[in-house]
Amino acid sequence: MLFSLGFFFLTCLSFRAEGSHRIKADGHFTKYLSQLVQEFNENPTHPRFNCVILPPRVTGDKLENFLCPKVFIWCPVTHYRLDIKCPIHRCLLKPRFFTDQLSKVSARNPRLVYDLRGNGLLVQRMYVCNYNGMSHRYLSASETIFQSVPRLYSDNCFPFVMFYKLACTKELLDLLETQILQWVSFLKVR
Ligand SMILES: [Zn+2]
Numbered sequence: 001m002l003f004s005l006g007f008f009f010l011t012c013l014s015f016r017a018e019g020s021h022r023i024k025a026d027g028h029f030t031k032y033l034s035q036l037v038q039e040f041n042e043n044p045t046h047p048r049f050n051c052v053i054l055p056p057r058v059t060g061d062k063l064e065n066f067l068c069p070k071v072f073i074w075c076p077v078t079h080y081r082l083d084i085k086c087p088i089h090r091c092l093l094k095p096r097f098f099t100d101q102l103s104k105v106s107a108r109n110p111r112l113v114y115d116l117r118g119n120g121l122l123v124q125r126m127y128v129c130n131y132n133g134m135s136h137r138y139l140s141a142s143e144t145i146f147q148s149v150p151r152l153y154s155d156n157c158f159p160f161v162m163f164y165k166l167a168c169t170k171e172l173l174d175l176l177e178t179q180i181l182q183w184v185s186f187l188k189v190r
Contacts, residue, residue, distance in 0.1 A: 030102040032068045033110070037100045037123060044078035052120060052159065070120030072113070073098070074140050074158060076149050077127065084148045086129035086136075093127035093138065111141070113160055114168040116175065122160060122167055141167075 032055075040049055055068040076082050077095050084093050100123050101108040110121040125140040138144050141162055146153045160167040 027103070029068055033071065033100050033102055033121070033123070036071055037073065037098050040073050040075070040079075044075065045081065049073055049079055050157070070113075070115070070118065071110075071123060072120065072159065073123045075125035076140065076145070076152055076157075077125070080149075080152065080157075082149065084127065084145065086131065086138075087144060087148065089129055089131040091129060091131055093129055096126045096128050096137070099124045099126070099139070111162075111167050114166060114172055116169070116172050 036053060040046075052070050052072045054070055055066055073079075075095060075098075077084055077093065085091060086093055097108065099108050099110050102110070110123045113120045113122050122141065126137050127140060127145065128135050128137045141158065141160075143162075146158070152158060156170070160169055161173050
């Protein structure tokens, strides 16, 4: 029940944010995100990619990245060294491009993630099934992929809740549900 109310609230929010769910940023953010993705490609199993990556908060040579957004890169195939099969054709999915494009509005834009203390970006990986020369693909944070790695999802390895055009942290959703419960209790008392 509460989850449904939270979902309703976020659905309303998604309509309000419809014009901004496609993210476009300046060259500096683009460079910062490209660098993170490159570091992931060079060492995809590194523990720093287990969680959301915060921008630098101390003075130093990377001070220019202070205002960059939080970023989470989600590619379970390479990060956890998993084989994920296409649920339709049972052949292995191949990781291809990341949704890390910020220079223009595109289907390859990262997903905006709403959070309590500053929003962030979710970078997904596109997984491709090549079956009999006919390819189709899945985003790494799609429901199909989560169903293939249920243990990762239940263990909170993926820290967000996905909606149609946006995502939010589980902490934000918990807060919304708590607030809604308080409103409902208040209305009942009255
Ligand atoms: Zn397939």
